Amino acid sequence: MPRGKAGGSTLTPVEPIKLEERPFIQAPKPRGSGITVPIEQIAPCPRNLRGDDLWPDLEERDRMVASLKRKGLIQALVVVDVEEYVAHYPEDEEAFSPNHRYVVVAGHCRLDAAPDAGLTELRVDVQNEHASDVDSIFLDENLNRQALTCFQEGEGYRRLRANKGWSDKEIAEHYGFGKSKSRVTKRIAILPLVEVAEARESVLSSERGSLSPDKAYTIISVVKDPQLVMPTYEMMTARNLDAREAGRLVQLSRIEAEKSSPPIPHPATSEESAPPASQSKDEQTHAPDGEQQSEQGGDTDGGETTGSDRTENVDNRTDDETETDNETSSETGSPQNSRLTDTEKQQIAADARREESCKLLVQEYREPLVDGHAVRTAATTLAMVGSQTVRLAHKWLSEVDSSQAQGYSSPTSYRDHVLAGQDGALMLQFAYAVALADDELRAQDRRRKPDFRVIRHWRYLIEAAKYEPSSWEQQYLR
Template sequence: MPRNGAGGSTLTPADTIKLEEKPFIQAPKPRGSGITVPIEQIAPCPRNLRGDDLWPDPEERDRMVASLKRKGLIQALVVVDVAEYVAHYPEDEEAFSPDHRYVVVAGHCRLDAAPDAGLTDLRVDVQNEHASDVDSIFLDENLNRQALTCFQEGEGYRRLRVNKGWSDKEIAEHYGFSKSKSRVTKRIAILPLVEVTAARESILSSERGSLTPDKAYTIISVVKDPQLVMPTYELMTARNLDAREAGRLLQLSTIEAEKTATPIPHPATSAESAPPASENKDEQTLTPGGEQQPGQGDGTDGGETTGSDRTDSADSGTDDEQGAKNESGGHDETSSKTGNPPKQQESRLTDMEKQQIAADARREQACKLLVQEYREPLVDGHVVRTAATTLAMVGSQTVRLAHKWLSEIESSSAQGYSSPTSYRDHVLAGQDGALMLQVAYAVALADDELRAQDRRRKPDFRVIRHWRYLIEAAKYEPSSWEQQYLR
């Protein structure tokens, strides 16, 4: 075959090869001078992600008003016809009055500031071809200016996921952060917290120590119930726990409270039907969620630990530093008017989830007992070397759980180290082979236990083997949920 130059072929394709590309939605740009219409004919878009939060800084609005007074409207608003918009979003039809002819796609801030600048007519550029893509356009317009809160951003992603069927990866690639697909997933996952005032205000606050979107995602992935996110975060902060430990402790206290809670009599109910009051006022306390639980004397808080240097789980990324309505659990106004007692806030956990959480706590106690009863083994150089390699490669979450068990053993050397990784490094650098084997044993149990607590997958052979070992070595009694896999 004849060649042209150094290895090049002289053959060329007859036609230009065109690669098939996925349509890329871009924010509309003004195409001309447009037309001038009365401001009464222009309506803001009901799907605008920023809603009434157009001006995070009031001074920005003052500057916009001053600019419109001096120079008028330099750039036309991009709009679509109301009829075209309603054809795509019929649920928004009631948002428009008979006077409205156009819906803003780009230019909400200018529309809002125009009346205060004395403008009665505005120039608009009608681009009806963008009527079906307003959700994507709002994200394009505002992400570049970082004008959206994490909740507004998450709502935009949710709409694209639901209305256009885009995956989280496709959304991330479209908006230029393809290496951070988790950003989309996390923003959507924390959307239920919009209805939880304390959590929402903490996330939107810029104060040091407030709840971040990453931490909120980690916590809600553990506790599931949006109402438990802030109590869990406060427990993490106060007791230096990670999200898994704090969430488990709070869920266990909630489950115990449900078992022992006494219905609160409503003033309208008769005194005869009311349950007898407890003689000991200190017998019951309130959980952070407002439910009753037994007092400290019954030992239900035995799972709490302190003194460990905790961090969030690996699900928390560094790229994101910054639903359905939730039950408030408060007084039901409708019930009070009809004389019926208010409904007590119920846990969002299913019976199966409650059973799994209780089983997790009992397995951890069994593991801790095995670590505590560990006897000094026959130290073999080859075994010690294998144990050292295992300790060096294991994950930080596994090390934290193993350190927790070890630090609760009397006279354990782990008590002198607040950082789990520092203790692991101390053991690896030492010459005590028996200690290294004990720590490696605790780490092996912790690794299997964390795998058993992972709800994202069904129990595999490794989990079932772990359960059987605890049954044999620690006399662990499996729950009915575990028994179906042990048959």
């Protein structure tokens, strides 16, 4: 070996240098077994969110079939052993035949198209470690690749809530992909509409101007019964009402119909199934499936909102309030009860009678002594109050003879007119109606017990309008 240049190393190696041969590119080690098995041994997963709705259109399926014919299966299906799957989901055991050995976790579309492409065997990647997490995998796969319907999305969220015990906030953070917690809550809440054909089709066609998922959530939060969602929506559209007003009218109509027609006994009803005579009347009328509520608590429907917030509509509540309302629901994903308890019927009827008393007070309002300080206070109140309160106050004023509010179809336009004008008496009248509406909406809010403001509102109506409180209200007035 020649000597180095001046200043270089003078050491000469005694033995020749051995070079280790390594591949230029080292391929990653493939995961799973990568085995090829007959198609009849592979079963679709019963928990797949899409079910039979694998393809958005038939042309996409034709393209998949053509690709499998030309190139074969490029990417293996991710599967788990049937025994491993059933160990985590025993309720799905009957979905598999003795020939099934694997359950698909990822690759349902490829499995569906393979027979038409002439494939009799498919390569699978067995990953049993994912058997306990198929719900989150399905949600992840479908939300990233294809848009789920609002019901499929809600079912995925419901499963994570039920099986993992996650809150709606945790679901949104892990699998919401930028979606808000309230979206998770609303998608779960409208799941009962899947069983109501007309409501389901209307929600699914919401892109064409029908019932949107958010509006469906607002309505079902008010009426609670999925069967009443479409009648309420139709009344909202026909009479230009909000969900609270339309829902209450529909519920009152049903209550009156129940009073006028005797209940039809179920064919299976017998003396053995009748409640014991020793039970009280309330115990006999309350439902046995958890619908019975404590009247002393005042929170009669487990946190569900049947009225409006004091200033905003139901769908404008904070995320914390929405989560609290719905995380107490059953694992079926339905926070709604299909029947009203006796207490709830009393509350709905009392709401309607109180509103009539408020409207009477607005109608009998007399022009007060206009004071500059009072007018300024009224103007500040009108500017800061919520839109829901303004809407209810405007409704009462519109039904009063010779009221200027009749000329304004928009409540906010009428408020702007009053605030911009110089009529102090008119401003005080509107402020009085708004004060009544604000307290009345608070009284109709079922998410909290009646507080001192609600009780004060009841007592004012009793004194000023001769309002007769219901038995449910009387327990708080003692």
